[in-house]
Amino acid sequence: MSRLHLSTLAARTLAAALPLAALAEPALAQSPSAGGPALPLMVAQSGSGTSYSVPIQTLLFFTALSFIPAIVLLMTGFTRIVIVLSLMRQALGTQAAPPNQVIIGLSLFLTFFVMGPTIDKVYSQAWQPYTAQQIGFDEALERAEAPMREFMLKQTRESDFALFAKLAKLDASVKADTAPLRVVVPAFVTSELKSAFQIGFMIFIPFLVIDMIVASVLMSLGMMMLSPVLVALPFKLMLFVLADGWNLLLGSLAASFAT
Template sequence: MRRFFALWTISILVLFALTGGAGAQEIAPSDTPAVGEAFDNAVSEAGGLSKRIIQTFLLVTVLSLAPGIAMMVTCLPFMLIVLSILRQGVGLQQAPPNMLIVSVAIFLTYFVMEPVFKEAWVTGVEPLLNGTLTEEVAFKAMMEPFRVFMDARVDSGAVDILRDARPVETAPATDGSTPLSLLVPAFVLSEIQRAFEIGFIVLLPFLVIDLLVASILMAMGMMMVPPAIVSLPFKVSFFVLTNGWVAVSGALVRGYS
């Protein structure tokens, strides 16, 4: 044990002497131009390293916010809300399951947004990877297709209400375009409002079936029988015969054409 402790102490001392000597050689004052040039190169390399660290941090942050960004600048909220209301109207709580509903909404969103994604890649992402555009210019070029898509779908009333809430910070840009800090929440609110409007129309046929079944049960004196249990087979049969999932999905996609 003592021998091990002595060897460990000698190793630490030798290592300290070597690193101390190297440090002394590095920080020793010198008036030669080579040392000054080497010091400037070290400073520039440190600055480049700091820039890369910041860029990596920003990239990781953006990737972590990617699901939220996808929800905010695409038609995913609209698809997801309408499909969820449709499942609720049929009366099936867990069929299809939530994961399947989200997956269908994601792929319908990709089907609708594919031209926007391609344009954003060609005008912004690809030139950035090739080094022909800076990060700031590439971001503006990449967001321009999404801006056009959101401008075509946003409700002007939502924009006016949010602009009145903060008139100074959300002033129009020099080119007259709506700032993204105002356009994105207005677009999301517009999509949610439109999704509930479509959901109301989707629920009407199932509501009629529920009312008919409830009236028939009341007329037959079967007031203790839950109408939802009796009407469920009729609603599922109606939905299957009309090819409901395909019809509703096609209508949702055509709404963006």
């Protein structure tokens, strides 16, 4: 991530949503006929495809922008990262520290880091040739889909894919590489949820041990009115800091994605 300039990062992130950005391509100019509308809906139609007027393309583009959060949530590593960080906060028992804004922002930029190689492939293989008018929209869409599919399949368990392939009634000869995205995406999300909760379980264990020890000590001393959670909090924070918890947690999260 450090080698990418901020503007390059933004361009390559937008390239991952190539079908959405491509809708804003300027339409072909055509003079309106006498008595016709000043801004026609369809500007040109030929064997190579159909071009729409600028207002229609603008409408389609901003409508398609609403799908970007779904793409980030369901086709990247964002889901696993944000769940693990949320579980870490619950394990610490710090309630609202770090706040939701910090967790979401950290998850977003860690997702950019993890998805960097995939976004680079989409940018170089699909976005650049398309903007240079070397390939058409359909071919650019296929090229953009390939790196995203490759990333998702590396994180998807075979059992999860088999489940959704069975529910979709796909032929047994259909493999994950050729399966439609309507099967690959839910299988990927299911695997991500499993991975996130497995990592969260491992995070909870040391903090749970501290809670049990503190609760046992307070019970033996007869301090029934003193909250074990309040007493255990500084010990859990001390353990997390001394173990360099942020370094271990974020490093393990980034390394958990098979590349």
